[in-house]
Amino acid sequence: RSGLRLRLRAMALPCSNAATATATSDPFLYAKGITRKGAEFGSLAAAAVRFPSVRFSNPSCRVSFRRRMPERTFALFAPSDMVVSEDGLATTVAKDSSNILKFYKITQNEGINEMAIDVSRESTVSITVVGASGDLAKKKIFPALFALYYEGCLPKHFTIYGYARSKMTTEQLRTTVCQTLTCRIDQSESCGEIIEEFLDRCFYHSGHYNVEEDFAELDKALQQQEGGRVANRLFYLSIPPDVFVDVVRCASKCASSLKGWMRMIVEKPFGRDLESSAELTRDLKQYLSEEQIFRIDHYLGKELVEDLSVLRFSNLIFEPLWSRQYIRNVQILFSEDFGTEGRGGYFDNYGIIRDIMQNHLLQILALFAMEPPVSMNAEDIRNEKVKVLRSMRPLQLEDVVVGQYKSHVKGGIKYPGYTDDKTVPSNSITPTFAAAALFIDNARWDGVPFLMKAGKALHNRRAEVRVQFRHVPGNLFKRSFGMDLDQATNELVIRVQPDEAIYLKINNKVPGLGMRLDHINLNLLYADRYSREIPDAYERLLLDAIEGERRLFIRSDELDAAWSIFTPLLKALEVRRVAPELYPYGSRGPTGAHYLAAKYHVRWGDVGSEPQNAQA
Ligand SMILES: NC(=O)C1=CN([C@@H]2O[C@H](COP(=O)(O)OP(=O)(O)OC[C@H]3O[C@@H](n4cnc5c(N)ncnc54)[C@H](OP(=O)(O)O)[C@@H]3O)[C@@H](O)[C@H]2O)C=CC1
Numbered sequence: 001r002s003g004l005r006l007r008l009r010a011m012a013l014p015c016s017n018a019a020t021a022t023a024t025s026d027p028f029l030y031a032k033g034i035t036r037k038g039a040e041f042g043s044l045a046a047a048a049v050r051f052p053s054v055r056f057s058n059p060s061c062r063v064s065f066r067r068r069m070p071e072r073t074f075a076l077f078a079p080s081d082m083v084v085s086e087d088g089l090a091t092t093v094a095k096d097s098s099n100i101l102k103f104y105k106i107t108q109n110e111g112i113n114e115m116a117i118d119v120s121r122e123s124t125v126s127i128t129v130v131g132a133s134g135d136l137a138k139k140k141i142f143p144a145l146f147a148l149y150y151e152g153c154l155p156k157h158f159t160i161y162g163y164a165r166s167k168m169t170t171e172q173l174r175t176t177v178c179q180t181l182t183c184r185i186d187q188s189e190s191c192g193e194i195i196e197e198f199l200d201r202c203f204y205h206s207g208h209y210n211v212e213e214d215f216a217e218l219d220k221a222l223q224q225q226e227g228g229r230v231a232n233r234l235f236y237l238s239i240p241p242d243v244f245v246d247v248v249r250c251a252s253k254c255a256s257s258l259k260g261w262m263r264m265i266v267e268k269p270f271g272r273d274l275e276s277s278a279e280l281t282r283d284l285k286q287y288l289s290e291e292q293i294f295r296i297d298h299y300l301g302k303e304l305v306e307d308l309s310v311l312r313f314s315n316l317i318f319e320p321l322w323s324r325q326y327i328r329n330v331q332i333l334f335s336e337d338f339g340t341e342g343r344g345g346y347f348d349n350y351g352i353i354r355d356i357m358q359n360h361l362l363q364i365l366a367l368f369a370m371e372p373p374v375s376m377n378a379e380d381i382r383n384e385k386v387k388v389l390r391s392m393r394p395l396q397l398e399d400v401v402v403g404q405y406k407s408h409v410k411g412g413i414k415y416p417g418y419t420d421d422k423t424v425p426s427n428s429i430t431p432t433f434a435a436a437a438l439f440i441d442n443a444r445w446d447g448v449p450f451l452m453k454a455g456k457a458l459h460n461r462r463a464e465v466r467v468q469f470r471h472v473p474g475n476l477f478k479r480s481f482g483m484d485l486d487q488a489t490n491e492l493v494i495r496v497q498p499d500e501a502i503y504l505k506i507n508n509k510v511p512g513l514g515m516r517l518d519h520i521n522l523n524l525l526y527a528d529r530y531s532r533e534i535p536d537a538y539e540r541l542l543l544d545a546i547e548g549e550r551r552l553f554i555r556s557d558e559l560d561a562a563w564s565i566f567t568p569l570l571k572a573l574e575v576r577r578v579a580p581e582l583y584p585y586g587s588r589g590p591t592g593a594h595y596l597a598a599k600y601h602v603r604w605g606d607v608g609s610e611p612q613n614a615q616a
């Protein structure tokens, strides 16, 4: 009788001194302590475990505390499993790789009869942003770290180091970082002070990426800040891929933590094809275990991408429809209204298929199409994603259309073509646009086209998933729709960005004496429903990496499966030197995409009129 299996994230980091724990009248852990900002967290813990979705009779029910905490004073870490049996016996052992072991045995009558809580007041997290002088570090990583600090999500003791070759002082780094920070969450607080506090924890160390001595120096600097505490170290590799392995070698040899954990967030691109990706994985694994590698795909950290599983698995109405029986096609769309400006040098070596499709869009597809996982644990989810990816057919050249933007004059402004970029060869055939039809050869999705479209320098910036359902059989209202049944079929749209929304296109009778039908949207526009600002994807992912939560990071077998789908196509495009169809900057992309969709009797959902209430 295992009863309720409750996933508990131990609440240790924010405690000031010792935490105490007692059993409440419910057979749950009632941990009590003082948060960093002085709030007592015991009652909140109890409230969280009493969350109404928790039912004793449901053994697979899981609660992740962090997501449910209403307060922003919590910094949680170290996932642990808590097993509560119906007779009130609860045991939990924290499975944490950071030398922190928590063990509770709780009975309803006796309370806690055995317990060891390391409140880890002597541990610290050092975060080193490697490539701190770069675009991503400034644009995303430092602002995300600040947002986490602002939300009280970083541990009590932490240090942030910027590392790069550029010569810069700590003061200069702070000045640069400061310009990117905003107090977007709560303007009423004394934001300036919090920024100052945060900047005081930021330092800079200049060094080469392949020089072990430079990392040994970094190690000394880190140790000085860590002040003898158990040191956990997170490295964020925000650098071009050709220096990944050098950094991993130097950092793991000369700047790894002796007692705490060491984790590395690795940015894409993870290779250019199946072989180079496997080689990179092999090289990284000379120095790191798979558990230490956090391959980031920031689309997995986007709110609506996370919501896909909630939508599907917590609503009875969707899951039964989620198959070839009711779904005609699925479209995963990405567009940007700007070109590769400033990143042409990188982009030309990769192209849109590697830059967006093989990772971001395929990850969305995998989450969308996977079978229900055993639980929401990282390995259970990633196992299902791998299964669905391995069921996919490798892409064929005839199922792909590629394009490249050319210059265009609009309103007296000349927008540059891709090859006008000085860092791009003038004869480049690198695609900046691609459309593809993919298929999953399994029982659920047999024959359903999954269409992807991704492009730069298009008419708008948008990312969305569109699910087009089948026509209603023997539709009584067919005559009201005229010939265009497609217009009348239900479509579920999950708009990832901008203006996050979920809406469902349905048919409705126009009020009145006649029988006129209207296609309208049941619309959940996030900005209308939720006042809280949506966190940036990098915030969620950084916090997960600090907590050791791997659910939103890519495992190496997932990566292999993803490359297996795209590598044959990428090779064919290169070997045959397939010329991209040119499209004007700011347009809707090449017309070839429409022919590709038509081949599978599909109409792109983003083309044509959107009912009014779908707009933000
Ligand atoms: N920028 C973005 O929007 C996104 C970036 N990424 C990925 O994140 C990583 C970082 O991106 P981003 O910040 O744009 O990259 P940058 O080109 O800005 O490079 C980051 C830093 O790396 C160093 N660097 C640049 N080129 C080289 C080189 N050839 N050899 C050694 N060091 C070099 C530079 O620091 P210094 O000279 O001071 O050492 C630079 O400031 C990349 O892997 C990129 O693919 C992923 C998603 C989005």
Ligand SMILES: O=C1O[C@H](COP(=O)(O)O)[C@@H](O)[C@H](O)[C@H]1O
Pocket (backbone or CB within 6 Å): 298, 336, 355, 356, 463
């Ligand atoms: O990974 C990448 O993503 C960005 C788009 O990210 P978004 O969060 O702004 O949608 C893209 O511009 C870039 O080319 C690519 O490398």
